[in-house]
Amino acid sequence: MFNAYYFRTYITLVETGSFTRTAQRLEMTQPGVSQHIRKLETYLGKPLLERQGRRFILTEAGRRAYDYALKLFAEHEQFRHGLDDDSLDSGECRIASPGSVGLMFYPYILGQQQMRPNLTVNYSFAFNHEIITDLINGRYDIGIVTEAVKHPELSCEVWLKEPLCLVVPADFAGSTLSDLMGIGFINYYDGINHATMLLKENYPDAFRSMAHFRHQGFTNEVSMVLDAVARGLGFTVVSRLVLETSPWQRQVKELNLANGVDEVLYLVHRRGATLPKRYEKLLSGFREQRGHEKVYDKTPN
Structure with a gap:
């Protein structure tokens, strides 16, 4: 059976290079560490370590298992942070805009990601009608378009001029x-x-x-x-x-x-949806960089 604790133990063992130090760091017994590694090897059906007295080296399967375990826990942390709608600095943002907007907005977002490593942004360049369709279908959380949108499922407001x-x-x-x-x-x-x-x-x-x-x-x-x-x-x-x-x-x-x-740029999202605060920080930050006030003007929709 899959057990994330076994992978955690394995990561620690590889990083410390010692069963004793692994047990100390994880507040386990040394036999408990050995048991986790054996059960992980049984689950994967491959030996992960080649033991040489008190030392060990990783097998090919062991190196791959270590890489996978690192990715597994990184994705877990990203997922956990992404559930926090109040976080300004972590989670996933899904945004689409025409190329004319994205030429400057996307590089700005990349800069924000460099400063906030737990922030993930999926950005698409698309035409207005494509953005609207994909918003309705749930592909994006926010769309930026160059024409006001009137649709019963969408809310539209002026974002930038x-x-x-x-x-x-x-x-x-x-x-x-x-x-x-x-x-x-x-x-x-x-x-x-x-x-x-x-x-x-x-x-x-x-x-x-x-x-x-x-x-x-x-x-x-x-x-x-x-x-x-x-x-x-x-x-x-x-x-x-x-x-x-x-x-x-x-x-x-x-x-x-x-x-x-x-040129008036409009912010569009699903009506009634509460957007995580990380969106507000990105959108307001870019507006301030462009020298605009933060208050949005409502447009009938």
Whole structure:
């Protein structure tokens, strides 16, 4: 029969290299230690030790059993900490967002994990509709989306607002809508919506529709769209999150506009669910890093 105590005894024996010290550390008798090891060997059907007088070395099965035992107890501790919803520094978080958000939010989370070793984060990059479906099916606890969601099973609230940036090649010298139409538009998921909002606000008399622009291409990976701009193939409109994380920042520039427009990011989770406090620490910490207040604005749902 499987017995975790036998594995614990075995780990201690390997680490101390002594039956006597193992018995002392675990407050057992030495015969009790020997009995645990024999029963573990019987359970596994393999000898774990090659005894050489008072010393021993591990067999191949013994080395594998030791590695397994370490993993077993590490996962046990992670599971135990994960049950504590009040813990800020341990447990599992399951989050999904579009790539435009994840480009900066995911590296922030990785930094938090480095400081909090008992925190585990499973992060997925996905489109809005995929996130909603997976939230309903229980794959994620939290989704971050770029459109407000109205669904009877989900709660939606404003989480963050990030400025939209009109990005052009570094050597672009124009400023008018005609100048932009001359170089064409690089599209991506949400690209047309973002460009429409920003251009309509800043060129109200001249702008009609993105259909009047020459479309120079499309990519479903927002992190790559500025590569096309850097090569002089056109302009685009992206969140500042994308611009600040782009490796092509020196090859492009943001066109100064009179009127700013924000991309609104929404936090979505299952209605009525009580989220562990570790989520609040991650979400609020990132908001503070971006210079936003912590209070969420409720959105009808």
